[in-house]
Amino acid sequence: MKRNIIIFIFLILVATSFKLRSKTPSGILNSDSRVLIEQVSDTPSENKIPVRNLEEEVRNLESLENEALSKSDTATLYDIWSPDLVVNTAENKILTFADFKNGFERNQTKPFSYEKVIEKITISENVAVVMGYEKAETGKKSAKPSESRFTDMWIKDGTGWKLTARQCTSLAVAR
Incomplete structure (x- = not known):
């Protein structure tokens, strides 16, 4: 005994x-x-945050990023973007965090508005994948809005969720 x-x-x-x-x-x-x-362990379940709350948190970050992009709010963008951010743009260019930072510093990145529709958020451990479509307006009167599909990948670290990767495919090119 x-x-x-x-x-x-x-x-x-x-x-x-x-x-x-x-x-x-x-x-x-x-x-x-x-x-x-x-x-x-003697505790069968740890205090886990329900997936619904995590989805809402990621959805709010997507909305915050959209608003910050439309206003060129670099402080917010730099806070929610990972320093390792890599983006495959709708123009088939691969950009990094440093590329975006340089664009903002040189005023090459102009504010624009776009409507983003999230169709699916999947969360596994500390990774969230967001998929949907968007319609962007560049602000030029002659240019028609561009439509694209997107996939965003958010990773949660010690400071919170960070946008780490983004892939965007123009529907005009895909057709």
């Missing part, structure tokens, strides 16, 4: 120690360790 109690206490200590060491620097639990912890 004593032996079983000692083994049980040892297993709890190992699980607790493993739980503390199994988090990434940003505080997100590694997926490999989650299975073991759920099997050994």
Whole structure:
């Protein structure tokens, strides 16, 4: 009986120690360790945020990004964009965070408005994928609005969700 109690206490200590060491620097639990912890831990469910709340959080960030882009609000954009941001644009150009930053600094990036319709948000661990379509207006009276499909990838780190990758396909080119 004593032996079983000692083994049980040892297993709890190992699980607790493993739980503390199994988090990434940003505080997100590694997926490999989650299975073991759920099997050994005395708390069957951690305080997980429901997926609906996470979807709403990502949806709000998409809206915030749209508003910041239309106003060229670089402070907001730099806050929600990852420094590792990479974008495959509708013009078939690959741009990075540094490219956008240079464009804003040189006033080459003009404010524009666009309507974004989110069709699907999928969240897995600390990654959110947002898919939908958008209609952008450049502000030129002669130019007609461009329509495109998009996929945005947000990654949650220790400071929150960051837009890390974006792919955009022009529907005019695809037709």
